[in-house]
Amino acid sequence: MKQMEGRYAYDTLSDNLKQLYAEIYLIIGNYATDIPLCCVDFDDVKYVGECVYVDSAEFFYHDGYEYIRDVLGDNVIRIRFKPIYNMSFEQAVELQSVINEYSTNALAGIPFGASEYDKVKYIYEYIYYTTEYDEEASYNQTVCSVALEGKTVCLGYARAFQYLLNEVGVNSSVVIGSVKEGEGHAWNL
Numbered sequence: 184m185k186q187m188e189g190r191y192a193y194d195t196l197s198d199n200l201k202q203l204y205a206e207i208y209l210i211i212g213n214y215a216t217d218i219p220l221c222c223v224d225f226d227d228v229k230y231v232g233e234c235v236y237v238d239s240a241e242f243f244y245h246d247g248y249e250y251i252r253d254v255l256g257d258n259v260i261r262i263r264f265k266p267i268y269n270m271s272f273e274q275a276v277e278l279q280s281v282i283n284e285y286s287t288n289a290l291a292g293i294p295f296g297a298s299e300y301d302k303v304k305y306i307y308e309y310i311y312y313t314t315e316y317d318e319e320a321s322y323n324q325t326v327c328s329v330a331l332e333g334k335t336v337c338l339g340y341a342r343a344f345q346y347l348l349n350e351v352g353v354n355s356s357v358v359i360g361s362v363k364e365g366e367g368h369a370w371n372l
Contacts, residue, residue, distance in 0.1 A: 191356035191372060192234035203231045207264060211235065211242050214272045216265050217251070223259045225252060232264075237356045240346035243282070243325035244268055244275035278327050285330035286350050289313075299353055306347045310340060338369040345371055 184205045187193040193204050203222045210218045222228055232248050249265040270278070293305050313333055320334035321327070328335040329343035341357045348355040348371075356372045 187238075189354045190238040191354060192238045196231065196234065200227060200231050200234075203227065204235055207232055207235045208239070210264055211239070211245055211266050214244075214268065214275070216268075217263050218265075219261050220264050223262055225250065225259070225262060228262050228264070237358070240326050240342040240349065240357070243278065243322065243327050243342070244270050278322075278331075282326055282330045282346070285326075286347060289347055290350060293351065302351045302353055303348065306344060306351070310343055310347070314340065314343070316340075341369040341371050 184201055187201065187205055187208065193201060196204060199222075203220060206218075206220055207228075210216075220228060222231075228250055232250075236242075245266045246269045247267045249267060251263040251265065252259050253261040253263065268275075289306070289309050292309070293302055297305065310329065314329050315334045316336065317323070317332075317334035318336055320332050320336070320339065322331065322339075323334070323336045324338045324342070326339070326343045326346040328339045335343065338357070338359070345355040345357055357369055358372050359367070359369050362368045
């Protein structure tokens with residue numbers, strides 16, 4: 184749980200929900216599935232799952248979650264958490280190496296001792312000048328599209344920005360909503 188401190192959504196949670204967050208984070212991070220959680224409140228599990236999602240650009244290899252409620256009579260006795268992975272573990276490892284290389288190259292130009300503001304500005308400009316908006320980009324909802332092709336959509340931009348900011352110690356979350364006309368959009372907090 185100590186590792187999670189400083190993540191925006193995590194820091195807004197009560198202590199018992201922080202434990203749930205850490206469990207969900209570890210499940211996804213270890214590519215596990217069908218794991219019983221410490222919590223039996225479905226609303227809490229759903230909410231905390233979303234908190235992990237907005238805080239974690241590093242989980243590019245999953246598309247959501249399934250929750251299985253085990254009941255005895257009218258009582259929920261256990262909730263099992265099943266992430267939905269969009270690729271095999273081997274594919275995720277391969278893509279992670281591409282992301283690592285991209286990250287190393289992207290961050291190489293940050294001057295030693297740069298302020299937080301200068302890091303944020305540099306990363307923003309790096310992504311802006313090296314990435315093109317393209318709805319047809321592969322993995323366009325994740326950092327992968329930026330690292331692989333230099334093409335993405337708004338959520339891909341936000342995830343790449345979040346990923347690189349986290350690499351330099353600047354915490355960021357993704358905000359997902361819609362613009363005035365109702366079209367979906369994503370940006371960073």
